[in-house]
Amino acid sequence: MTQSDPSKAQPPKPKNVLFIMCDQLRFDYLSCAGHPSLSTPNIDALASRGVRFNRAYVQSPVCGPSRMSFYTGRYMRSHGSNWNNFPLRVGEPTLGEHLKRLGVRNVLVGKTHMKADDEGMARLGIDPDSVIGVEAAQCGFEPYERDDGLHPTRPGAERPRYDGYLEAQGYPARNPWEDWANSGEGPDGEQQNGWLLAHGDKPARVPDEHSETPYMTRRAIDFMREAKADGRPWCLHLSYIKPHWPYIAPAPYHDMYSADDVQPAIRTDGEKQNPHPVYGAFMDMRVSRNFSREDVRRRVIPAYMGLIKQIDDQLGLLFRFLDDEGLSASTMIVFTADHGDYLGDHWLGEKDLFHEMSVKVPLIVVDPAPAADPTRGTVSEVLVEAIDLAATFIDYFGGQVPRHIVEGRSLMPHLLGQPVAGWRQFVISEYDYSMQDVRRTLGREPAECRLFMLFDGRFKYIHAPGFRPMLYDLASDPDEFRDLGDDPDFQAERARLRDWLLGWALTDHNRITMPDNRIEAYSPAAQLKSGILIGYWDEAELAAAKKGFGLD
Missing domain, CATH: 3.40.720.10 (Alkaline Phosphatase, subunit A)
Incomplete structure (x- = not known):
C-alpha cells in the first residue's frame, strides 16, 4: 500500500x-x-x-x-x-x-x-x-x-x-x-x-x-x-x-x-x-x-x-x-x-x-x-x-x-x-423614540426620548428619563402583564438594577484608538526609559530608580 x-x-x-x-x-x-x-x-x-x-x-x-x-x-x-x-x-x-x-x-x-x-x-x-x-x-x-x-x-x-x-x-x-x-x-x-x-x-x-x-x-x-x-x-x-x-x-x-x-x-x-x-x-x-x-x-x-x-x-x-x-x-x-x-x-x-x-x-x-x-x-x-x-x-x-x-x-x-x-449578568437594549409621534404626545424634546432596558434573566427593568421606571418579573409573570415600576415591594430590585444600568452607562466605550495591551505595557519603567522624569528629587533618587528597574 x-x-x-x-x-x-x-x-x-x-x-x-x-x-x-x-x-x-x-x-x-x-x-x-x-x-x-x-x-x-x-x-x-x-x-x-x-x-x-x-x-x-x-x-x-x-x-x-x-x-x-x-x-x-x-x-x-x-x-x-x-x-x-x-x-x-x-x-x-x-x-x-x-x-x-x-x-x-x-x-x-x-x-x-x-x-x-x-x-x-x-x-x-x-x-x-x-x-x-x-x-x-x-x-x-x-x-x-x-x-x-x-x-x-x-x-x-x-x-x-x-x-x-x-x-x-x-x-x-x-x-x-x-x-x-x-x-x-x-x-x-x-x-x-x-x-x-x-x-x-x-x-x-x-x-x-x-x-x-x-x-x-x-x-x-x-x-x-x-x-x-x-x-x-x-x-x-x-x-x-x-x-x-x-x-x-x-x-x-x-x-x-x-x-x-x-x-x-x-x-x-x-x-x-x-x-x-x-x-x-x-x-x-x-x-x-x-x-x-x-x-x-x-x-x-x-x-x-x-x-x-x-x-x-x-x-x-x-x-x-x-x-x-x-x-x-x-x-x-x-x-x-x-x-x-x-x-x-x-x-x-x-x-x-x-x-x-x-x-x-x-x-x-x-x-x-x-x-x-x-x-x-x-x-x-x-x-x-x-x-x-x-x-x-x-x-x-x-x-x-x-x-x-x-x-x-x-x-x-x-x-x-x-x-x-464570568459570563454576563444582564443584557441591554436601547430605544430612541424621538422620531415617533409619541414624542409630541408626551411633550418631550428629542434629547429626552430615550429608553434603556436591562434584563437579568428574571427582572426586566426599563429606565425612562422623565418618568418612573417600568419593571417586570418574568419568573412570576412570564407574559409581562404586571408593571412593578411603582410597586413599593420591589424598590430594592429597582435600585439594584438601576445601579447595574448606571455601571454599564459609565463603562468606557469611546476609547477605540488605544487597545488594552498598549495600556498594559505602559509602566513607570517605560516612562523612565523614555526620559520623562516626573517627580524625582535629585540625581541620587533617579539613579536608585533606574537600578530598581534594571535600567542602570
Missing part, C-alpha cells in the same frame, strides 16, 4: 460564515421554538445541528440601530445610529474592517438599513466610489446585492437590481417592488396596495419564484459559486427583507395558514388601565390601534406565517446547495432576526418597546467543526446579545477580539461546550 505524500496533501478548505438574518421575525414563530401551527422543518434541522440560544436579545428593537449593533459589535449608545436612516458615522469600526484584517471577505446579499455618513465622507475628502468610500457607505460590506426594500424610490436612493429583475420578467412599473411584489390584485385586475392591512389575505401579484425571498436566495447561491474560484474565506450576510411588512405573500403561501392558526393575543385589559405614560402613548399609535383589532390580526398573521414558511422552504434549498457543493463542513451557519413583531400583543403593533416578542430574537449557530459535536442539538439558556456575533465571527476566523472596540463576547466557548467563567 502506497502512502500519500504529505507535501501533496490538499490544503484545508477556508472557513466561511453564512450569516442569515430575517427582518421582524419573532422568536416564537418557529416550530422548534414551540409554535403549534407553523412548521419550519429546515430551520428546525439547523437547530438540531447546532446550538439554539433561547435568550438572545437585540440592542435596539428597531431595524436600523439594531443592525448597526450587529454590524459593529457595539451598543447603540456607542455607535450613535439611533434610528432608521441615522447615518453610521464615518470611521466607526465595523465587522468588515475586523474581518478584512484576517483576509476574510465580508459580503452582503439583501438588507442592511445602513445610511452612509455622506457629510462626514465629504468633510474628510473620501471619494464615495473608492474602495474606502464603498466600505464606509455599505457598513463594511462588499455589496454583492444590496436591497433594503421598503422605500426603493426614496430621493437619492439607488434603484435596487431587484426592480430591474422584475421588469425583465414582465412586471414593468416605476416601482415594481411595490406595484407587483408587494401588492395584490382585485377581481377586475385592479392593484391592491400591500401596505394596507386589509389586503393581507391576497396573493402577491408575482409568483413565488419572482418574489423577494427566492430571489435573494438565488443571489446568495450565485455569490457562493463565484467565491469558489476566488478561494478566500468569506462571511456572507444573507439578509432577508421578510417577514417584515408589507404583510403580503405570493401564492401558495398567502393562504397556507388561516385565521384558525392565529394564536390568541398576549394581552389583558388591565394593561390599558393607568399604563406607564410611554407605554400608553405607544398603545395609542395607529398601528397599535389597528393591531388591537382581532379582525386585523386574523387577516394579517396568516400572511406573516406564510412569509416565514417561504423563508424556511428557501433555506432548505440553500442548505442542500451547501451540501452539494461540499461547503457545509467548512461553513458556520447563523440564523437570527433583527427584532420581533408585536402583532397585537400587549395592545401594540410594530416592535418599538421591550416585551419579549419585540426584543428577544431567534438565534441558532452551527459550528461545523468536530469539536462542536458535544453541543449539537442543544438549547442554551445563557444571556446573549446581538453584538456577540461580531465577536464570534472574529474568534471563529482566528482573530483576537479587540475588547476596546467590540463590546460583545464570543459565543465560541458555548458552541464548543467549554466552561465560561
Whole structure:
C-alpha cells in the first residue's frame, strides 16, 4: 500500500460564515421554538445541528440601530445610529474592517438599513466610489446585492437590481417592488396596495419564484459559486427583507395558514388601565390601534406565517446547495432576526418597546467543526446579545477580539461546550423614540426620548428619563402583564438594577484608538526609559530608580 505524500496533501478548505438574518421575525414563530401551527422543518434541522440560544436579545428593537449593533459589535449608545436612516458615522469600526484584517471577505446579499455618513465622507475628502468610500457607505460590506426594500424610490436612493429583475420578467412599473411584489390584485385586475392591512389575505401579484425571498436566495447561491474560484474565506450576510411588512405573500403561501392558526393575543385589559405614560402613548399609535383589532390580526398573521414558511422552504434549498457543493463542513451557519413583531400583543403593533416578542430574537449557530459535536442539538439558556456575533465571527476566523472596540463576547466557548467563567449578568437594549409621534404626545424634546432596558434573566427593568421606571418579573409573570415600576415591594430590585444600568452607562466605550495591551505595557519603567522624569528629587533618587528597574 502506497502512502500519500504529505507535501501533496490538499490544503484545508477556508472557513466561511453564512450569516442569515430575517427582518421582524419573532422568536416564537418557529416550530422548534414551540409554535403549534407553523412548521419550519429546515430551520428546525439547523437547530438540531447546532446550538439554539433561547435568550438572545437585540440592542435596539428597531431595524436600523439594531443592525448597526450587529454590524459593529457595539451598543447603540456607542455607535450613535439611533434610528432608521441615522447615518453610521464615518470611521466607526465595523465587522468588515475586523474581518478584512484576517483576509476574510465580508459580503452582503439583501438588507442592511445602513445610511452612509455622506457629510462626514465629504468633510474628510473620501471619494464615495473608492474602495474606502464603498466600505464606509455599505457598513463594511462588499455589496454583492444590496436591497433594503421598503422605500426603493426614496430621493437619492439607488434603484435596487431587484426592480430591474422584475421588469425583465414582465412586471414593468416605476416601482415594481411595490406595484407587483408587494401588492395584490382585485377581481377586475385592479392593484391592491400591500401596505394596507386589509389586503393581507391576497396573493402577491408575482409568483413565488419572482418574489423577494427566492430571489435573494438565488443571489446568495450565485455569490457562493463565484467565491469558489476566488478561494478566500468569506462571511456572507444573507439578509432577508421578510417577514417584515408589507404583510403580503405570493401564492401558495398567502393562504397556507388561516385565521384558525392565529394564536390568541398576549394581552389583558388591565394593561390599558393607568399604563406607564410611554407605554400608553405607544398603545395609542395607529398601528397599535389597528393591531388591537382581532379582525386585523386574523387577516394579517396568516400572511406573516406564510412569509416565514417561504423563508424556511428557501433555506432548505440553500442548505442542500451547501451540501452539494461540499461547503457545509467548512461553513458556520447563523440564523437570527433583527427584532420581533408585536402583532397585537400587549395592545401594540410594530416592535418599538421591550416585551419579549419585540426584543428577544431567534438565534441558532452551527459550528461545523468536530469539536462542536458535544453541543449539537442543544438549547442554551445563557444571556446573549446581538453584538456577540461580531465577536464570534472574529474568534471563529482566528482573530483576537479587540475588547476596546467590540463590546460583545464570543459565543465560541458555548458552541464548543467549554466552561465560561464570568459570563454576563444582564443584557441591554436601547430605544430612541424621538422620531415617533409619541414624542409630541408626551411633550418631550428629542434629547429626552430615550429608553434603556436591562434584563437579568428574571427582572426586566426599563429606565425612562422623565418618568418612573417600568419593571417586570418574568419568573412570576412570564407574559409581562404586571408593571412593578411603582410597586413599593420591589424598590430594592429597582435600585439594584438601576445601579447595574448606571455601571454599564459609565463603562468606557469611546476609547477605540488605544487597545488594552498598549495600556498594559505602559509602566513607570517605560516612562523612565523614555526620559520623562516626573517627580524625582535629585540625581541620587533617579539613579536608585533606574537600578530598581534594571535600567542602570
